[in-house]
Amino acid sequence: MLEIRNVNKHYGTRQVLNGVSFGVESGRLTGFVGANGAGKTTTMRIILGVLSADSGTVLQDGVPLTSDDRRRFGYMPEERGLYPKMKVGEHLVYLARLHGLSPASARRNTAELLDRLGLGERAGDLVQSLSLGNQQRAQIAAALVHDPEFLVLDEPFSGLDPIAVEVVMSVLSGFAAQGAPVLFSSHQLDIVERLCDDVVIIADGQIRANGPREQLREQHSSPRFELRTAVDAEWIRSVPGISVLDLSDGVAVFEAATDAASQAVLRQALDRAPVTSFSQQRPSLAAIFKEVVQ
Amino acid sequence: MSTPQNSRVQARPRVPAPSFARSVWLVATREIIARLRSKAFLISTGLLLLISIGSVVAGGIASQNQSLPRVAVVGSATQIIERTEAFRIVEADDVAAAEKLVRAGDVSAAVVPATGEADPLGVRIIALDSPPLDVLGTLSVSPAVSLLDPAPQSGGLVYLVSLGFGLVFFMSAITFGSTIAQSVVEEKQTRVVEILMTTIPVRALLGGKVVGNSIMAFGQIVAIGALVSIGMAITGQSGLLGTVGPSIVWFAVFFAFGFVMLAALFAATASMVSRQEDVGSATSPVLFLVMIPYFLVIFFNDNAAVLAVMSYIPFSAPVGMPMRIFLDTALWWEPLLSLAILLVSTVVVILLGSRIYSNSLLRMGARVTFRQALRG
Numbered sequence: 184m185l186e187i188r189n190v191n192k193h194y195g196t197r198q199v200l201n202g203v204s205f206g207v208e209s210g211r212l213t214g215f216v217g218a219n220g221a222g223k224t225t226t227m228r229i230i231l232g233v234l235s236a237d238s239g240t241v242l243q244d245g246v247p248l249t250s251d252d253r254r255r256f257g258y259m260p261e262e263r264g265l266y267p268k269m270k271v272g273e274h275l276v277y278l279a280r281l282h283g284l285s286p287a288s289a290r291r292n293t294a295e296l297l298d299r300l301g302l303g304e305r306a307g308d309l310v311q312s313l314s315l316g317n318q319q320r321a322q323i324a325a326a327l328v329h330d331p332e333f334l335v336l337d338e339p340f341s342g343l344d345p346i347a348v349e350v351v352m353s354v355l356s357g358f359a360a361q362g363a364p365v366l367f368s369s370h371q372l373d374i375v376e377r378l379c380d381d382v383v384i385i386a387d388g389q390i391r392a393n394g395p396r397e398q399l400r401e402q403h404s405s406p407r408f409e410l411r412t413a414v415d416a417e418w419i420r421s422v423p424g425i426s427v428l429d430l431s432d433g434v435a436v437f438e439a440a441t442d443a444a445s446q447a448v449l450r451q452a453l454d455r456a457p458v459t460s461f462s463q464q465r466p467s468l469a470a471i472f473k474e475v476v477q
Numbered sequence: 478m479s480t481p482q483n484s485r486v487q488a489r490p491r492v493p494a495p496s497f498a499r500s501v502w503l504v505a506t507r508e509i510i511a512r513l514r515s516k517a518f519l520i521s522t523g524l525l526l527l528i529s530i531g532s533v534v535a536g537g538i539a540s541q542n543q544s545l546p547r548v549a550v551v552g553s554a555t556q557i558i559e560r561t562e563a564f565r566i567v568e569a570d571d572v573a574a575a576e577k578l579v580r581a582g583d584v585s586a587a588v589v590p591a592t593g594e595a596d597p598l599g600v601r602i603i604a605l606d607s608p609p610l611d612v613l614g615t616l617s618v619s620p621a622v623s624l625l626d627p628a629p630q631s632g633g634l635v636y637l638v639s640l641g642f643g644l645v646f647f648m649s650a651i652t653f654g655s656t657i658a659q660s661v662v663e664e665k666q667t668r669v670v671e672i673l674m675t676t677i678p679v680r681a682l683l684g685g686k687v688v689g690n691s692i693m694a695f696g697q698i699v700a701i702g703a704l705v706s707i708g709m710a711i712t713g714q715s716g717l718l719g720t721v722g723p724s725i726v727w728f729a730v731f732f733a734f735g736f737v738m739l740a741a742l743f744a745a746t747a748s749m750v751s752r753q754e755d756v757g758s759a760t761s762p763v764l765f766l767v768m769i770p771y772f773l774v775i776f777f778n779d780n781a782a783v784l785a786v787m788s789y790i791p792f793s794a795p796v797g798m799p800m801r802i803f804l805d806t807a808l809w810w811e812p813l814l815s816l817a818i819l820l821v822s823t824v825v826v827i828l829l830g831s832r833i834y835s836n837s838l839l840r841m842g843a844r845v846t847f848r849q850a851l852r853g
Contacts, residue, residue: 231675233839250678254494258675264668268511281503281676283495325672 190239214379257331272306282329504685537712639778658747724803745830
């Protein structure tokens with residue numbers, strides 16, 4: 184478990200991080216969501232120790248991180264880059280060895296990872312000869328090649344084609360399943376919604392929402408319901424405590440003043456005709472994001 | 478599939494982080510391999526080696542063919558000229574034939590029997606447009622000369638040696654200095670630097686670059702030195718090797734430390750910009766520091782005061798001190814003192830340079846000012 188506690192950072196007169204605190208649980212994928220300039224990259228750089236915070240600490244299992252701990256982290260920076268004139272395989276071996284792996288295990292990890300990412304045949308090619316999408320995969324391999332204990336990825340999905348997105352998603356899930364904490368930022372809220380166990384939302388350098396994805400959706404859900412039934416549902420308008428938002432054929436969207444009112448609707452609906460679905464509308468991550476950022 | 482993975486996690490031993498020296502060495506090795514794979518580097522090194530071996534061979538051929546001046550002789554003048562053993566003799570049938578040889582430029586002068594009784598030497602010299610000094614000198618009587626402070630080396634040789642030291646220092650420093658500068662900016666421009674910074678200490682990255690490129694530069698110097706020495710021995714110039722040899726060794730020692738200092742400066746100044754196009758302007762102050770000793774040693778190689786000052790200033794010591802050793806004007810402790818000064822300033826420059834380097838690496842875009850780079 185990694186914990187960011189009350190981190191502040193300013194550039195010149197601009198406060199870019201303001202009392203940022205959140206945790207990244209072991210074995211879970213945590214999505215880090217925020218607009219451009221909200222402070223995602225700065226936070227990640229502080230976790231990795233590339234930048235130092237003005238105040239605040241980053242703890243691993245309750246103990247402040249040392250530079251030795253950080254060497255066991257895997258990092259994919261937002262600004263992508265590898266040596267263009269190195270061969271892909273050699274490059275990964277080089278990075279693994281900088282992390283302290285023996286030449287043999289560096290080569291073994293490189294071969295395994297390139298195969299998993301579908302780059303096995305490109306190991307001998309120069310980085311600059313790879314297509315953009317493949318360079319991106321190589322970049323992800325660079326973050327993973329030393330079997331990191333903690334993974335931080337800044338926008339790992341930007342610039343990936345849909346197939347590569349699936350590959351990377353499965354690699355990240357597999358990684359989290361091994362018990363390591365994974366933190367990644369993304370603009371693509373649909374991916375975060377599908378993939379993440381936990382979500383952290385940052386805006387203007389402040390954490391606006393933070394917690395397990397389902398819990399967040401629960402917290403931000405409105406008393407809004409959807410009912411699908413076989414017959415026309417015009418009768419709902421007359422139920423006390425209900426205001427109808429949308430009504431067409433057998434589908435009604437309404438807000439209930441109390442839980443009892445919504446249950447009353449369900450009971451009456453069952454009495455009149457078969458009900459195919461009755462659900463509380465849960466907001467999408469995008470909706471929650473819009474709500475908390477404003 | 479998840480079960481073996483989980484067991485692998487639990488069994489995974491913590492890989493110890495490599496030591497600082499190990500990180501430096503890994504970076505240095507990568508730099509060296511990248512250099513060795515670069516065609517531009519191989520070609521320029523090959524050319525430099527060819528030029529140095531070529532100049533030695535050319536010098537050897539010139540010294541062997543240092544032919545005696547050709548002189549035409551007529552009749553009784555032959556015996557007089559033969560006795561001097563200072564000329565190659567071309568016999569002519571008569572004065573007219575000798576004059577013809579002079580006019581044709583086949584000989585530098587003709588020596589013919591004197592016509593008048595008044596001539597005590599019994600010979601007369603015929604030349605084309607000016608009195609032939611070498612012939613006159615040999616045939617004249619000179620008073621004895623005592624030199625109070627004999628110059629240990631001839632002027633021409635001093636010039637050549639100073640040119641050699643200056644040029645080799647200048648060329649190597651510029652070649653490898655700009656290589657280091659480019660590789661720093663390449664890492665910044667391709668953004669690979671952020672991954673490197675999260676993997677190893679920034680000082681190890683700088684150290685590896687400096688060490689790797691210094692090894693290459695030093696290797697080149699040693700190769701040139703060895704080639705020149707072997708070349709001199711083979712072409713029969715071992716006498717020259719004896720006089721130049723010690724200063725070449727000192728040059729190599731001074732160069733090794735002087736280059737480390739320059740390399741740190743090149744890396745630090747280059748780290749302040751983000752694009753290859755800006756490397757030139759960013760590193761120009763350092764380039765200037767390299768050019769000064771080169772021009773000073775060429776223009777002032779006969780000025781003891783300038784050389785003495787040069788031999789103690791860290792930037793020019795790698796050229797100045799070996800020159801003074803060659804000229805035999807340095808006391809035994811002087812190279813050691815100068816080397817100590819060079820070492821201390823190298824350490825200071827590395828500390829300052831690594832500060833600039835660490836503070837500039839993540840600042841992309843606009844050029845970082847010296848104030849920002851030093852304050853962080």
